[in-house]
Amino acid sequence: MNLFEPVQRAACRRTFLTGSAGLLGGAALSSCFNSGNIFAGDEKKTHATRWSGTVNPLHFAAKAKRVIFLCMAGGPSHLETFDNKPKLAELAGKPMPDSYTIGQPIAQLQGQKLTCMAPNHPFDRHGNSGLEISRVFQHIPQIADEICVIRSMKTEAINHDPAHTFINTGTSISGRPAMGSWLLYGLGSECEDLPGFIVMTSTGGGQNQPIASRQWHSGFLPGQCQGVQFKSSGDPVLYVRNPKGVSTEDQRDVIDTLQTLNRRRESAVHDPEIATRITQYELAFKMQMSVPQLMDFSNETKETLEMYGTTGGDGSFAGNCLLARRLAERGVRFIQLYHRGWDHHGDIKKGIIKTAEFVDRGTTALIKDLKRLGMLDETLIVWGGEFGRTPMAQGDGRDHHIKGFSIFMAGGGIKGGITHGATDELGYNATEDIVDVHDLHATMLHVLGIDHKRLTYRYRGRDFRLTDVHGNVVKEVLA
């Protein structure tokens, strides 16, 4: 075993180029990764060669090629968005029955009197499907028939930071790879001149909980798999702009000279890592060239901009949604948008409307736009937070809640216009068809053609998975 993989490594560099990587299986390919050769070029050529992932061929036919994860950071209240609980209104102001709360983890409400708070906004039925959506959203009702609401989500971590870590990596222990990294590792990238896993953030409408860059880190997976944060205004990628006083031609000349020297060194010392380095410089230059085009919104029609409610590149959630569509068009595998504004511990009635206004139109436009372009079928959209909020009042707000909350999915492989699962009559516990975070991950991977049990990476003597030792595909939501 000890000498087997390394020899394969030399072989896999070749197999990459011939596209037969799948023949070697995951274990062998992971060793290619370790030597840092995802984009390995062969000894003579310098053009980039796309990494096609360890899951090659796919475990089963993929319904979607990429993911756009709209992360509603802070934890949106399911009771004011997608989970209508009339019974909770009846108990408004009355004590929350002990049977629900005794022995349960509670965040800021610990030790306090627990009182029911009625849903603050009415719900209506929309679309042919009659999907129930709260009035905090003015636009999302237009896509009611496209989305699948899961009302029976459950998570394990009750504080923001570990809860984000949990929903991103499948564990609340820091240091494991994010789901985007897993996808990149499994499927590779379809895009040469942009990173395959891109993250953007926006704020507005409420308390802006911090988001740590560990949320898009590759953990023990190869560095090539890590998420890259994109700033939606200014220079989108760190260090992507030439130094002042250096023109594109100058930069090209620097790189050309460098490549000649590196190639010369390679022919003297035969170190294959140099070939990889040469490829990386070409990719870096391509990235420098493509980013300005990416950020040039002049070819977007007035109607499109109007639909999103942005001029593009303004740092808003809507602007990020438009950018997400442009990234999707360019083949980026995993796009994650955080909107930090959903932590409504106080004044949830007004607060949630404010926050919803920031994301409502952008979300809706993104889904409509992808559909218009024929891309919705191949893009998996996930919309949701790291947890939900308590049926109990915290003053005039709601506290963190992990036992039941709602998210929605849409697009490739997902049945639109349905709700799946349910919470109890007070919206406390997920009770029917419970979907935990591992199930969500398993389902997402499934839609992308991956058996979540077979996407593994050996670290510290164990074959790790995104779903750890859990996870069931939620078949009912699949189209």
Place this chain on the structure above:
Amino acid sequence: MNMSRIIFTLSWLVFATSMLNCARANSQEVQFNRDVRPILSQTCFVCHGADADKREAELRLDAKEGIRKVFEPGKLKQSEAWQRITSADPDEQMPPIDSRLKLKPADKETLRRWIEQGAKWEGHWAFIVPQRPKVPKTRTADRIKNSIDAFILARLQDERIEPVGPADRATLIRRLSLDIVGLPPTVAQVDQFAGDKSADAYENIVDGLLASPSFGERLAVYWLDLVRYADSVGYQKDSHRDVWMYRDWVITAFNDNKPYNEFVTEQLAGDLMLGGSKFDQYRRQIASGFNRMNQTTSEGGAQEKEYLAKYSADRVRNTAPILLGTTMGCAECHDHKYDPLTTQDFYRFAAFFADIQERGVGYPTHTPMPTLPQIDRWEELESKRVSLNKALGQIEPSDGTDAKALQAELTAIDEELAELTDKKKWKKTIITNAGKPRPIRVLPRGNWLDESGPLVEPAIPVFMGKVDVADGRATRLELAAWITDSDNPLTARVFVNRLWRIYFGEGISRTLDDLGSQGAWPSHPELLDWLAVEFMESGWDIKHMVKLMVMSDTYRRSSVCSDDLRNRDPENQLLARQSTFRLPAELVRDNALSISGLLSPKMYGRSVRPYQPANYWYRLYKDGTYRQDHGEDLYRRGVYTYWRRSFWHPSLRAFDAPAREECLAQRPRSNTPLQSLVLLNDPTYVEAARVLATRMIEGGGATPEERIRWAFRRAVAREPDAEEVSEIESFYQRQAKRYSDDNESAKLLLSVGEFPLDENTPANELATWTSVARVILNLHETITRP
């Protein structure tokens, strides 16, 4: 896809694989630990391993009794396991079809031969106390500088591989310098070494580097990853915390060559150690910051108890791999699947740390402490005062002037001491404050809300024995004593294996953080044991081990080899050659700063904040503003760079620096376009190029060629060849023309970075040389250890 190509690729693969393994496989005895245990561990231990809850048929294949039950020495037919493995009946077959686990034909073949050869069992190698093996005899002695070489050469001779010759002197000194102090050699050092024909020329270089204060900085970069050192608390807002005194303690300890057993003990239990001066006690308290490296939270709504449980688990999860190269984390919820570690073991281990006083939720308590340089000074002044007082006592009353001078000196000392010992002026750091131990109970499935588990007392994993404790409850001191005992099978092996990676590219066992049964079988098990014993017997002497490694002939080999050798051993497990690898993140930057002459030699103190892209921290709750430093602090070594766990420095991150949330023994060495962007465009590197350009003009000679050669040697030590020079020179000509036409652009380029601009050189000339310097700083060779 061309079918013949696939077949070619596969057959080539099988062939190449067989080259190294088959010779051994057919001629040698199957060894349980090397050959059989990895197969059983991967395929069988999940159901027939250490985890009592998941054990099927009460069969335990990680223990001798279980092996004896189902494997009959020499008898395939009587071996139930063999019958099950080869059975065609799906109900009988092992591993079960639904387990998804499979035995490869080669694995079955190994098992068959092992049974036929007598099915000998061995305990897991890393859990057996290492004995010093005999140094093997080799056919030739001319490539042997010390015992390391004998082990390496013996294996090479088995494989019939000829080691490559020694590297040239420029390569050697650059390799030594980058490995030992993390900085490139100066051109003068390179020249001096090249011309030094004395027998001990090489050794003198080694000794000089080992004595440099930069040695501790280099090794600290590695140690700080292990212990997850950072300047912020980690969770949520990730607020600032001060624990840099601990970082300085680590640097000093390495520089003072503190024996590793003391190094470990002071970190684990420095606060509990009695004896020594008050100065020693302060130093040990600073060292005990080790126990407080875990992430903490002050998030509203976080529960005290939940987070205390998290911190407790964090310490076990991290202390075990840091010091013992063992994964214990999984035993938080269930017995370990592969190693004989139980859930009870996990919580008993946690109980060692239950005396640490800390908040579950809230900002960690900081303690005022004198800094290490202050302690040194204090100690010096006190001893001076004692001798002055003594001198004063011996002076004859008539000798007026002498007494006056002494008295004045004494007064000055007292004044300085008063200042130094004023606790209100001390800086603060996080140390371990011991108190009454909290009760620790086994948490079923790690659930902190479940109080049904039994209370436990501190103890080491049962399978490894018991700690010696005179009476009462075992403390961190006893834990440290057990870890650093010469009978501990892991500690020394783990550390020398990690050192080995720094000087040879990979560990002797490739899994630096796990020497358990899922860890990689060492390429040279006897050598690893020999080194471990040597380490302990030398008095845990770190510099001795480093010197031993770098003095070996194996270390001095060239990294250039034939394609044939590379194909036979692409991972360089056999070390017929040296390895090349990209420098660690901090060193990539240190190296550029050093080449340009910008690097500050200043050591210690609060972490510094070099250039960082605007708004990089703005996603944070508070403290989103980055207050960048100015002046010298912009050019300090990377080990002093501010480490914020939620947003650690992006250019370090691009080169695989970790978040420092969890113990990391082995940084990956990736090669990505983001790295190219950093080297091309990060102001740190552009400024370094500008300053290098100034130096080239000032001291590099008169002609372009001279300057190019001069800068090239500063970067990579060797002389460029004619073609390299001409390539760079023609680039120089193109840039010279371009900037002579565009003074504005030249000025813009020169405006990058805060280091004062060389006003004496015309902007277009300096810009041109800056471009040349950018090429040199971006070379693959410049960021690669040769």
